[in-house]
Amino acid sequence: MxxxxxxxxxxxxxxxxxxxxxxxxxxxxxxxxxxxxxxxxxxxxxxxxxxxxxxxxxxxHPAMADAPGNEADTGTKRRFSATRLAAHRAKLGLSAAHYGHLVGVSGQTIYRWEQGKARPRAAQLESLAAVRDLGAREAMERLTSR
The missing domain is CATH 1.20.5 (Single alpha-helices involved in coiled-coils or other helix-helix interfaces)
Structure with a gap:
């Protein structure tokens, strides 16, 4: 058991x-x-x-506050493309100096932006956006009125 x-x-x-x-x-x-x-x-x-x-x-870096990637205070983010800037300037048939006059910068600055050697600041991006909405006639009218 x-x-x-x-x-x-x-x-x-x-x-x-x-x-x-x-x-x-x-x-x-x-x-x-x-x-x-x-x-x-x-x-x-x-x-x-x-x-x-x-x-x-x-x-x-206070200079970075104006960088194109930092748009906190404007609310809208603007993108920049050097080739599109050159294409738009060619479409309007304007010299870099005339295009710069519309944007509020020098012609040399426009060349540097188109070559990718420099980038526009946030305020300049807003000016570029305003000029981008213009047609060839409107751009010529603005240039002649100044």
Whole structure:
């Protein structure tokens, strides 16, 4: 006849293993969820640090406040393309000096923008946007009226 104590001992250890396995499974699932949230938080912190560096760089360099990529106070973001500027000037049939007169800059500045050696500031981008809406006749009228 088997020993009741040994049978009881093996049954207790089997039930205990079953209970521990269930508890460990819930802990594993919680650990997986926590690791995923930690990874997401790390990504968010990295993005915020990158944004903070960009803002700090803009704040320390006052010239960067007028950069084309920083349009916080105007509300509209203007893009600049040197080839489109040259194409529009050619479409109007204007010299760089005349086109610069419309925009409010020199002809040399227009050449430098077209060659990609310089970029217009935010205020100049607004002037360029206003001139971009003009046709050839309107541009000539503005030039002759000045």
């Amino acid at each position: 088997p020993n009741i104590a040994s049978i009881l001992k093996t049954e207790i250890s089997r039930v205990a293993r079953k209970e521990v396995r269930a508890e460990i499974e819930t802990l594993k699932n919680a650990s997986i969820a926590h690791r995923a949230s930690i990874a997401e938080l790390r990504r968010q912190v990295g993005a915020l640090e990158k944004e903070l560096r960009r803002v700090a760089k803009t704040a320390t």
